[in-house]
Amino acid sequence: MATAASEEIDVLEKAKRVIGPDYVPSEDEPYMNEKQRNYFRMLLLEWKRSIHDAAGQTLQSLQDGPIREPDLNDRASSETDWGIELRTRDRQRKLTGKINAALRRIDEGEYGYCEVSGEPIGLKRLIARPVATMTVEAQEAHERREKISRDD
Structure with missing residues (x-):
């Protein structure tokens, strides 16, 4: 099973591919010019869309029915997998808030x-x-x- 961080990287890479290789921000141009802002806006919107799509798939799977594994070990394994899936979706829900904040910063x-x-x-x-x-x-x-405040 992929970790949440690797899933995040995969989603971000997919978003970059959807935007296309036509433009990649460069150090040779003025910082945060209109092209760069549009690039990051498109990247963030695509990232957010892919997170919503994954959440929709999880919701659909949950609605399809309860876990009906006859073997107790299989059922426990399935429940563990669902727990991990739901924690991943919660993490992505929080990430969506950060994406919205980034989009707001672009607009401002x-x-x-x-x-x-x-x-x-x-x-x-x-x-x-x-x-x-x-x-x-x-x-x-x-x-x-x-870290210092936690150690105190």
Whole structure:
């Protein structure tokens, strides 16, 4: 069974293929120009659509009927699989909120800039993680502060 992170990467790669190879943001052009904003908007919308499609398939499977495995071990295994599936969908539901927030930032002209420092996040990071809100440095500092507060 694929992990949630690998599923997220697969979905993102599929979204990039749907958008097409016609345009890929480049460091040679002005940062967060209209073409780049449109690229990321299309990427985020396609990512969101694929998440909704997967959720619809899960819902349909749940509606098709209860688990009717005659063997107790098979039933337990099926229930475990369903539990994992539902946790994955919950994680994707939360991701949909982040996608919506990223789309809102695109509309407001704030997308691509760190919410802490105001510096550009960078195209490579945004291509890898389109919902990123901080630069790598700001994210690392945030995670260090979280770790310190957890350790206290």
